[in-house]
Amino acid sequence: MQYLLSLQSDESAPEADREAMALASMDRVSRVNREIEASGAWVFAGGLRSSDSATVVRVQNGATTMTDGPFAETKEQVAGFWVIRVPDLDAALAWAEKCAEACGGPVEVRPFDDFSQG
Numbered sequence: 676m677q678y679l680l681s682l683q684s685d686e687s688a689p690e691a692d693r694e695a696m697a698l699a700s701m702d703r704v705s706r707v708n709r710e711i712e713a714s715g716a717w718v719f720a721g722g723l724r725s726s727d728s729a730t731v732v733r734v735q736n737g738a739t740t741m742t743d744g745p746f747a748e749t750k751e752q753v754a755g756f757w758v759i760r761v762p763d764l765d766a767a768l769a770w771a772e773k774c775a776e777a778c779g780g781p782v783e784v785r786p787f788d789d790f791s792q793g
Contacts, residue, residue: 676760676761676762676763676767676786676787677718677758677759677760677786677787677791678758678759678760678761678764678767678784678785678786678787679756679757679758679783679784679785679786679787680756680757680758680759680767680770680771680774680782680783680784681753681755681756681782681783681785682753682754682755682756682774682775682778682780682781682782683751683752683753683754683780683781683782683783684751684752684753684754684780685750685751685780686725686726686750686751686752687750696779696780699779700777700778700779703776703777703778704774704777704778706777707773707774707777708720708757710773711757711759711770715760716759716760716761716766716770717757717759718757718758718759718760719757719758720755720756720757720758721755721756722754722755723753723754723755723756725752726744726745726752727743727744727745729743729744729745729746730742730743731743731744731745731746754780755778757770757774764784764786767784767786768784771784
């Protein structure tokens with residue numbers, strides 16, 4: 676089963692604090708990434724730029740609108756993610772615990788739906 680592990684970041688914190696935290700966690704995250712890869716659970720992962728770099732695209736009644744900024748107006752945004760393939764939720768939660776510890780932030784765990792498991 677595939678799971679999305681999404682790292683949440685508090686974008687209301689000063690940019691300097693967020694950058695310092697990211698730099699401090701890079702080595703820990705690299706170690707966890709190598710561990711996930713070695714286990715065979717790795718599918719892919721990535722870090723994201725801040726939500727102010729986002730563009731939201733909507734199509735309603737055939738009309739397309741594009742707006743700057745995040746989809747949700749909230750202080751916490753997705754900062755990065757891992758997609759892993761593991762046997763069950765318990766295994767996904769074990770990896771999420773390691774990722775959260777390495778990053779110093781919360782990690783949400785969500786299974787892919789049945790249609791995406793092909």
